[in-house]
Amino acid sequence: MTREITLSRAVNEAIAEEMRRDPSIILLGEDVAEAGTPFKVLSGLVEEFGTDRIIDTPISEPGFMGIAVGAAMTGLRPIVDLMFGDFLYLVMDQLCNQAAKTHYMSGGKLNVPLVLRTNMGATRRSAAQHSQSLQALVAHIPGLKVAMPSSAYEAKGLMKTAIRDNNPVVIFEDKLMYNDKAPVPEEEYLIPFGQAHIKREGRDVTLVATSSMVQVAEAAADTLSREGISAEIIDPRTIVPLDEETILRSVRKTSRAIVIDEGHQSYGVTAEIAARISEKAFYHLDAPVIRMGAMDVPVPFSPALEDITVPNAAGVADNARKICRGELIHAA
Amino acid sequence: MSAAKKKKHNTEEYLRMYTQMVRIRAFEDNANQLYLSAKMPGLTHMYSGQEAVAVGICEALTPEDKITSTHRGHGHCVAKGAHFKEMFCELLGKEEGYCRGKGGSMHIADQANGNLGANAIVGGSMGIATGSALTAKRLGTGHVTVCFFGDGATAQGLWYEVMNMAALWKLPVIYACENNGYSEYTRTEEIAAGSLTARAEAFGIESFKVDGQDVLAVNKLAGELAARCRKGEGPFFLELDTYRYHGHHVGDINRDYYRAKDEETEWKSARDPITNFGKWLIDQKIMTADELVAIDNEIAADAEAAVKYALDAKYPDVREVDMHVYADTAA
Ligand SMILES: Cc1ncc(C[n+]2csc(CCOP(=O)(O)OP(=O)(O)O)c2C)c(N)n1
Ligand SMILES: [Mg+2]
Numbered sequence: 195m196t197r198e199i200t201l202s203r204a205v206n207e208a209i210a211e212e213m214r215r216d217p218s219i220i221l222l223g224e225d226v227a228e229a230g231t232p233f234k235v236l237s238g239l240v241e242e243f244g245t246d247r248i249i250d251t252p253i254s255e256p257g258f259m260g261i262a263v264g265a266a267m268t269g270l271r272p273i274v275d276l277m278f279g280d281f282l283y284l285v286m287d288q289l290c291n292q293a294a295k296t297h298y299m300s301g302g303k304l305n306v307p308l309v310l311r312t313n314m315g316a317t318r319r320s321a322a323q324h325s326q327s328l329q330a331l332v333a334h335i336p337g338l339k340v341a342m343p344s345s346a347y348e349a350k351g352l353m354k355t356a357i358r359d360n361n362p363v364v365i366f367e368d369k370l371m372y373n374d375k376a377p378v379p380e381e382e383y384l385i386p387f388g389q390a391h392i393k394r395e396g397r398d399v400t401l402v403a404t405s406s407m408v409q410v411a412e413a414a415a416d417t418l419s420r421e422g423i424s425a426e427i428i429d430p431r432t433i434v435p436l437d438e439e440t441i442l443r444s445v446r447k448t449s450r451a452i453v454i455d456e457g458h459q460s461y462g463v464t465a466e467i468a469a470r471i472s473e474k475a476f477y478h479l480d481a482p483v484i485r486m487g488a489m490d491v492p493v494p495f496s497p498a499l500e501d502i503t504v505p506n507a508a509g510v511a512d513n514a515r516k517i518c519r520g521e522l523i524h525a526a
Numbered sequence: 527m528s529a530a531k532k533k534k535h536n537t538e539e540y541l542r543m544y545t546q547m548v549r550i551r552a553f554e555d556n557a558n559q560l561y562l563s564a565k566m567p568g569l570t571h572m573y574s575g576q577e578a579v580a581v582g583i584c585e586a587l588t589p590e591d592k593i594t595s596t597h598r599g600h601g602h603c604v605a606k607g608a609h610f611k612e613m614f615c616e617l618l619g620k621e622e623g624y625c626r627g628k629g630g631s632m633h634i635a636d637q638a639n640g641n642l643g644a645n646a647i648v649g650g651s652m653g654i655a656t657g658s659a660l661t662a663k664r665l666g667t668g669h670v671t672v673c674f675f676g677d678g679a680t681a682q683g684l685w686y687e688v689m690n691m692a693a694l695w696k697l698p699v700i701y702a703c704e705n706n707g708y709s710e711y712t713r714t715e716e717i718a719a720g721s722l723t724a725r726a727e728a729f730g731i732e733s734f735k736v737d738g739q740d741v742l743a744v745n746k747l748a749g750e751l752a753a754r755c756r757k758g759e760g761p762f763f764l765e766l767d768t769y770r771y772h773g774h775h776v777g778d779i780n781r782d783y784y785r786a787k788d789e790e791t792e793w794k795s796a797r798d799p800i801t802n803f804g805k806w807l808i809d810q811k812i813m814t815a816d817e818l819v820a821i822d823n824e825i826a827a828d829a830e831a832a833v834k835y836a837l838d839a840k841y842p843d844v845r846e847v848d849m850h851v852y853a854d855t856a857a
Binding site: 224228229232250251252253254256257280281284318319320321322323324489490491492494495496498499502503 | 682
């Protein structure tokens with residue numbers, strides 16, 4: 195049986211199901227209990243699991259992140275709720291110097307099975323410190339896995355896999371998608387890491403898109419199909435590990451690729467994926483691989499400015515048209 | 527100073543304090559309306575109820591003294607001397623805003639009046655304020671820096687690091703904690719162990735608790751501490767008891783699950799900083815009730831005009847989007 199639920203509900207169900215299954219799971223963060231987070235994603239969990247397992251913390255991000263690392267090393271499986279992805283900067287030492295490296299540094303003897311769930315996404319008029327998409331920052335660090343759900347279905351399946359993984363996993367939810375509904379099975383399912391999803395098949399151009407950029411790619415593909423251009427959409431679902439094979443197979447078929455992600459374009463997720471395509475499918479390419487990320491500026495508050503900083507469907511369609519017609523788009 | 531002259535001098539100060547508090551309230555009422563009528567992009571955090579803190583402190587400072595502010599920053603901004611027009615323009619993302627629309631409510635800054643900026647990271651300004659005090663000491667400017675933050679921010683480790691250095695280096699900084707009883711949807715008792723003043727005292731920092739609804743008490747203490755900072759006797763810590771009238775942000779409307787209506791009514795009716803100071807001014811025969819009403823009305827009209835101006839003002843040109851990422855460096 196499948197029903198439509200919101201992304202927010204999907205995350206809530208995944209956590210609740212796993213907490214019922216495994217008593218070693220705890221969840222900690224700011225206003226996660228009675229308030230159920232500012233986005234209300236965790237509503238109802240404290241009523242079922244109590245304040246011993248759904249733990250409200252003070253506004254001490256490095257502190258509770260560190261506590262989660264220690265708890266994970268010694269037998270608990272913590273889920274850390276980081277209210278905004280922008281607060282990653284506060285927890286970087288505990289996440290990157292401690293959690294990410296412990297298994298390796300201990301010669302494989304210590305594990306850090308924890309999930310850091312946080313968010314990303316601009317255009318909420320929340321300005322520069324509440325709008326960033328910082329997945330590239332953590333994807334850069336060996337030892338961390340990074341999941342980017344593109345709908346309620348992925349959000350649930352990836353969350354359950356993350357909780358069962360024996361490594362630190364960072365999950366970025368797009369905060370503009372919390373109320374978006376998608377079909378989600380009633381039965382239990384997990385989505386394995388490192389398995390991309392071919393969201394739509396096509397012949398002429400591959401659109402590799404993460405998280406909410408999948409919606410952008412779909413809208414672009416709709417436009418393109420009316421013009422006779424057939425776009426294939428690949429959603430990597432996890433950027434670490436990355437399902438390179440599915441991406442390369444698609445590009446070998448279409449000979450063209452555009453990579454879309456909401457993080458800043460420079461030194462970003464799009465750059466990494468584009469580089470792999472260029473290295474490994476070079477002789478199949480008919481055009482340069484195009485990166486489309488957010489502009490390299492802090493996210494501005496003014497709606498007049500904010501909206502033009504992130505990739506949109508018209509821009510994707512435009513680039514696709516150009517590479518399909520063989521126009522050199524990097525001349526400018 | 528002769529008694530008559532002193533009285534006149536004080537009257538001006540009192541009037542300014544009253545006016546500034548009413549201006550903050552008027553600003554916030556209009557900002558709230560802009561949100562409710564869907565004319566303001568995003569969310570904002572109302573300062574209403576806490577006016578005596580910002581005004582009591584900022585009236586004890588010179589325009590060259592610095593402040594750092596928070597996500598709940600409109601009050602600090604007004605109190606430090608900002609104008610309605612540029613503030614409303616900023617809240618609406620317009621070109622004439624203090625930050626050309628790039629910052630918005632949570633990043634409003636007014637360099638000309640010594641406001642180094644609001645901050646959307648809780649506790650994010652604690653280092654900045656302490657650094658500003660280091661500048662003052664190093665350059666011998668005699669300026670004081672006031673670091674405003676909430677009770678919730680005392681959970682940030684940064685505060686303990688910078689207090690240590692400020693105390694070691696005797697920096698002219700006043701850490702002003704506005705304890706409004708809540709951080710977001712959580713009561714302060716649930717997130718703060720022990721005593722806040724004792725924490726600062728552990729670093730050898732002289733600490734005070736004051737009624738943050740009493741503008742005269744706040745102003746008197748802030749004046750003394752600012753003077754002592756200028757003599758090299760800083761840093762100091764101030765815990766100000768206060769209350770926010772609205773939700774955590776303008777969208778936090780159904781809040782019975784974490785805060786009782788009765789409690790809100792009690793603070794608003796018995797401890798309102800503006801009403802109580804107004805009564806005192808009348809009792810002391812410094813102002814008449816009619817004179818106060820005239821002030822209130824004038825400010826309300828000013829605020830309304832500024833809102834109208836800001837609504838009609840233009841957005842920044844899209845070409846500004848990648849301006850100001852880097853500052854120019856002279857060759
Ligand atoms: C580092 C960081 N963590 C969490 C938040 C989310 N947040 C914004 S305001 C707030 C509560 C702050 O409480 P307090 O310091 O008491 O200030 P008040 O809102 O009461 O003025 C929280 C948790 C944030 N902005 N920054
Ligand atoms: Mg507070």
